[in-house]
Amino acid sequence: MIVKTFAIGKSVMKKSTLIPQYRRLYEILRKHIEEGIYREGDLLPSENELCATYGLTRPTVRHALDELVKDGFIKKQKGKGSIVHSLPKGIGILSVAGTTSALGSLDLETRILVKPEIRPWEEDFFFPLPDHLRESGCIYMERLRLINGKPLFYDITYLPNINLPRFTSRSFENRSLFDTLRTSYQIDVTGGEQRIWAIKVTPEIARYLEMKPEEPVLHLERKIDTNRVGFSFFSSLYCNTSEHALFGVF
Amino acid sequence: MIVKTFAIGKSVMKKSTLIPQYRRLYEILRKHIEEGIYREGDLLPSENELCATYGLTRPTVRHALDELVKDGFIKKQKGKGSIVHSLPKGIGILSVAGTTSALGSLDLETRILVKPEIRPWEEDFFFPLPDHLRESGCIYMERLRLINGKPLFYDITYLPNINLPRFTSRSFENRSLFDTLRTSYQIDVTGGEQRIWAIKVTPEIARYLEMKPEEPVLHLERKIDTNRVGFSFFSSLYCNTSEHALFGVF
DNA sequence: GGATTTAACTTGTAATAACAAGCTAAATAC
DNA sequence: GTATTTAGCTTGTTATTACAAGTTAAATCC
Structure with missing residues (x-):
């Protein structure tokens, strides 16, 4: 495998063991949504694009996206992409x-x-x-x-x-x-x-x-x-x- | 791969395309919980056991368990297992x-x-x-x-x-x-x-x-x-x- | 030009592999 | 007997590969 030196992907240092990679990607995308870089109704980069950008594989990227869905930041649609929902889910009711x-x-x-x-x-x-x-x-x-x-x-x-x-x-x-x-x-x-x-x-x-x-x-x-x-x-x-x-x- | 003829696993007929396998396992386990076969606080069979029983692989089994977690039927604990929660999550409030x-x-x-x-x-x-x-x-x-x-x-x-x-x-x-x-x-x-x-x-x-x-x-x-x-x-x-x-x- | 087909995307499902890390009880050392 | 270590379980994370199925827009046909 060709090692690329990106933000999340496996670098030489292994301090990455502390926080899982899917969690880090989750935080990045969450931040981007909250900061308005992606806005309501926008499409997130496709899973494959996220893989390439952050040097991860699809299961890891999908794990991060699943968390975003669970927390109400995005909705996914087959064949289309990940749609930013922007309304934070909070906790049940908040x-x-x-x-x-x-x-x-x-x-x-x-x-x-x-x-x-x-x-x-x-x-x-x-x-x-x-x-x-x-x-x-x-x-x-x-x-x-x-x-x-x-x-x-x-x-x-x-x-x-x-x-x-x-x-x-x-x-x-x-x-x-x-x-x-x-x-x-x-x-x-x-x-x-x-x-x-x-x-x-x-x-x-x-x-x-x-x-x-x-x-x-x-x-x-x-x-x-x-x-x-x-x-x-x-x-x-x-x-x-x-x-x-x-x-x-x- | 050795094909085993179990309830869910890939059989010769391919009508299984209609409903995904993780969904079928989800329904089975959900039913078992609702019928009281597994009771509050019980441990579900381990992921590997479920793999063997139903002829599935771990990612598929984990997908089914993730759904059960999401719907509030079980909670998972690393090193221990899947603990039956029994209180159905319903929809937000129900x-x-x-x-x-x-x-x-x-x-x-x-x-x-x-x-x-x-x-x-x-x-x-x-x-x-x-x-x-x-x-x-x-x-x-x-x-x-x-x-x-x-x-x-x-x-x-x-x-x-x-x-x-x-x-x-x-x-x-x-x-x-x-x-x-x-x-x-x-x-x-x-x-x-x-x-x-x-x-x-x-x-x-x-x-x-x-x-x-x-x-x-x-x-x-x-x-x-x-x-x-x-x-x-x-x-x-x-x-x-x-x-x-x-x-x-x- | 307009309808249809196709190709190139997208996400969804699934199998396989390997190692990390938490938990528990059996085996061991004292 | 008691405390410690260890081994064997459990779930957690990650990479790799392959194909299915929905969406969209470009290419084609008429």
Whole structure:
């Protein structure tokens, strides 16, 4: 085989063992899509072109594309190609869609109500907790997310306190918890479970979300699994859907 | 290569071209899981065992297992095996979880309010409609789903009226729309989009769901894509979450 | 010019091979 | 007996090859 010296392909140094090649290509293409190099409806380079460009073989390229499909960045069509979808899938449900305004034009802000701090897990936690998590406590965090200055989400996050160097000192001002875990700690979300209710807003939540009492509010409880065995984290979330719907691609 | 005459593997007849082998293995394992042959927490046979049993190679077997992972039937762990998860992922959100009772013990009933009928698409449909769907009208259906005799879902479904022989005469008493499409028409759900709100129940919906006025109710609007290009269907759903939460695996 | 065929793309399926890395239990050393 | 090592499993990654099948546009025929 003729060895070509490209970005991903097998170079002489073998430090590539850390991160798989399909994952690296995934990150590159994902970045390109998020940066707008490929736009909605565009065709990605064909699999064979990607092979040639990055010095990989088709199974590897296809693996990367499969991940992009799974995460909702592209759709594939036989005989045609990989079509950029651009709507990030988020996790089951995550994004916000206004009735009139486009997503990009929204002024999104995240306010930290309780900075990441280590505390014991709550006694009657809303998901059954494995014992190995109970021992070392959890990283607790409360955030409020606002759109155009109006509060929309009230989000309580619980992470296992194991082996996340410098985590509590990080900033989570932008919606970057998932990105932070992915890029700084190589923790990928692989799935999870969620429960959803429509409830009447409680006085406390109403205060955070600036809602009138008795108004309906969306309540989500989520367990989020990762590729790191035993590392799951949790989120309890309240959302005012009077002006914006929760939007999800699956 | 030594040809073995197993259930899936290449036999002399080549009618196997219709349905891919990984898909057949997927259906077999899925059925086994749903029938309880493999139970929650069990390990599936190893990939090599599945290869030997069904006369397939590892890439094919892995493809089938990947699909099972994607649909939430199993989870894989390196060095260990494929662990049966049993909770079907449904589509984003579908299943119902009671606060106390287990899923299996629930008495589930589906009542048809409006039998499948062909009618034109609504003028201001809640998802943008491709032109090729508009022409041939839609199959319209209203269903009510009850748990222990109490109505829980009110579901309006819209399907494109193209090439579904005998569809309107089928029964949809049990929760089998997705199964029917999958097994009778080889239509697989590949993804979709959904919007979710918590709203105050309208008088009409309150009547169907036997709720008091002003109570919060969950509202979902979903576009569901399939492997058949151009064939997407739609669902508008209202759910009373006062006693049961919507449950989803992703 | 217009309809049809063909050729050159695209992604989808499948077999084969080899090694890496995580997990577990049996074998070994102390 | 207990702790450690090892061997043999498991899934994960990657390359190679070949053909099938859907899409599209150029070439051909009429």
